[in-house]
Amino acid sequence: MASIIYKWSINEWHELVDTGILEGKPVELLEGDIIEMSPEGIEHSYTNQSVSDYLRYLFKEQAQVRDSHPITLDNSEPEPDIAMVRLPETIYRNHHPYPQDIYWLIEVSNNTLQKDLEQKMITYARNSIPEYWVIDLKNKKLIVHTQLQNNRYSQVTELKSGTIASQAFPDIEIDLEKLLLY
Numbered sequence: 001m002a003s004i005i006y007k008w009s010i011n012e013w014h015e016l017v018d019t020g021i022l023e024g025k026p027v028e029l030l031e032g033d034i035i036e037m038s039p040e041g042i043e044h045s046y047t048n049q050s051v052s053d054y055l056r057y058l059f060k061e062q063a064q065v066r067d068s069h070p071i072t073l074d075n076s077e078p079e080p081d082i083a084m085v086r087l088p089e090t091i092y093r094n095h096h097p098y099p100q101d102i103y104w105l106i107e108v109s110n111n112t113l114q115k116d117l118e119q120k121m122i123t124y125a126r127n128s129i130p131e132y133w134v135i136d137l138k139n140k141k142l143i144v145h146t147q148l149q150n151n152r153y154s155q156v157t158e159l160k161s162g163t164i165a166s167q168a169f170p171d172i173e174i175d176l177e178k179l180l181l182y
Helices: 010-019 040-060 089-093 113-126 176-180
Strands: 028-029 033-035 064-067 082-085 102-109 132-136 141-149 151-159
Touching: 028 040, 028 113, 033 089, 040 064, 040 082, 040 113, 040 176, 113 141, 113 151, 141 176
Parallel strands: 102 132
Antiparallel strands: 028 033, 064 082, 082 102, 132 141, 141 151
16 A cells, blocks of 8 residues: 655645644654754754854844744745845744745755755755755865756855855855854
């Protein structure tokens, strides 16, 4: 007998979250499925906090840096490690950021590299997230996805040193040493 997996809609997900039944459970909605999130290790936690603090300093009054909070997509409500979103922050009083609110997303990846480079990348591209970065902790590199075409990122760049600027803020240089924490 074949298994049938129920696909949750965003509205159903919100109703489930509002019941409180998922309180304290490390899960997110991805592609209509409720997915267990990996526990956060020390290196991941330290990198996430350090990078968030650095980006807050660089982008004060230009973008909000959201740490591990939901974003609302078509059939997903993932919690990226860092979401760079538009201001004012008060617009998120009644809803999580939508794709049009997002400048770019960052995942800090140690044990979840395959999921981040496959499943999440597909989801983010399909939802027109203009830029998606993965901080690969194991290989000490930044993987940058840009140039959306046909619901895919047509350009993938790997960087280990130097500086980078986001497409949304080309005049603000980001030091890779502050992201990769050599």
